[in-house]
Amino acid sequence: MIRVKPLATVATIFIASCLASQPTFAFEPASPSFTFNGFGTLGAVYSDEDQADFVSSWVLQPNGAGHTSEWHAGIDTKLGGQVNAQFNEQFSAVLQVVVERQEDNAWTPAIEWANIQYRLNDNFSLRLGRTVVAAFMVSDTRLVGYANPWIRGPQELYQIVPITNLDGLDVIYTLDFGDWRNTLQLSVGQTNQDLISNGELRSRDGFMFSNTLEFDYTTFRLAYLSVNIDLDTPDSNALLSAYGDLGEALAFIPGQEDAAAQASAMSGRYALNDAPIEVYSAGLRLEPGRWLFMAEWARITEANALSKADAWYATLGYRFNAVTPYLSLAEVNGDTPQEPGVTTSGMPPPLATATDALNNGLNQFLSQASHAQKSITLGIRWDFISNAALKLQYQHIELDEKSAGRLANVQSAFEPGNRVNTFSAVIDFVF
């Protein structure tokens, strides 16, 4: 809340200048009202792959189920609390803190939402502060399991965007025409985030646009995200700077001018330094009666070490009163670049050996940055009491023959192209 206060002042000044006249409302709350809400998930995941770990976020979770332990409780388990303050019809503020396992394996609270909202009128509202990057249909409630049909959004699609939040300005414009409703959202901002392997992700010049059209049981959404990212870990930095050093060394060896140039170029080609990424997505949700159909498609453009990827999923569910079985198919394609690296012909043998090792390291790094896989998921949601749901989910994953898919903590004995079976059980609740 403290960090939001200066933002509130800025918002007040900005909005006061926009306001020609104070809109009048019939029902003004007498004083600020505060509401507390919470949500959480208690769950465990099993994976039969013993040379890599199943995780729910490749940027946040250093390990998970499979290699680290067959069953792991730190993949979906979380607890969130939110305070909502309504100052009057126009101004409100929200602070949401979520405790989940972080990149250093510690269960530290993180701020998911912290913004002040100004509602100019029924159609137009403005938020200043931290919001969630709603790159996809349920990105903004991805941590609130109770709000979603599955245990987690299909990783094939939901994990292609590494950033989750933006600190900045967010504008929502809603237009109702008859029973139709259209919502346009624009966000700008930036963010810093710690990653696994002591890494850091800095997002700059973030720009997000989405348009959502709702009619009766149909929701159709288009979104676009553009952001410049710096993503590095000590390991990736060491690898890429080793190529720089190699280039400098080779420049002194007669006949190795080409290899020197190759080595020097490697860092520039793969370092994620202020690298522009763009994400396009389209989503459809249909809820006629007892049926649920959801499908999304997305593309992320190539950015240095991150390869271009196309992802989609489709989910079909049917509700029998409190029990909803569902089936999902999902796939992410992506070129895993096979980088030949620096040519070793004519190098002195010790240098050739070192260069080969470096080339191997680079290809391993690149394969980790690409996630091609497909999966089929069978699940069931049981709303056993009014504010909690039990979900069981079986997922069969086919990994691309060159990559480890969405798996993390990949061991040297891991063989790409494997089939992985996972089973998850969670209780999602809200209060």
Next chain:
Amino acid sequence: MNYKKHSDCLLKLALIAICFAMSQVQAEVVVVVAADSPVTSLSRGLVAKIFLGKSRRFPDGSRAVPLNQSEGSLERDTFYQLVSGKSPSQVKAHWSKLIFTGRGQPPKEAADSDAVKHLLANNGVNIGYIDRGTVDNSVKVVAIK
């Protein structure tokens, strides 16, 4: 013969039980406003939008402030099924989406149909739903188109 008689009797009992159960889950719920409200009829879709936080206005542009009945009440479950086709947990999941993205809070709650009538008369809220049997001259039933 005896056996047949016995099974007929069982069948009748079962039918009565089913009818009783159906009547229990099919309470007749009507949408109401204060007796002096200018609102007379609304579309089913707009009522759903008002109660699901997607619309803040009546068709004439005046502000709509909905009032819920308590969670788990027959009136509430019947009402949402009627106007939106949503089950109680679907309504709760819908509100979870709005609450945890800072987009809104669900309508205030009244304990029962009498409390709804009382609060409508006191003008803090201006649209609710009650059991048809409890309608009196303090409220006006809204025709649902």
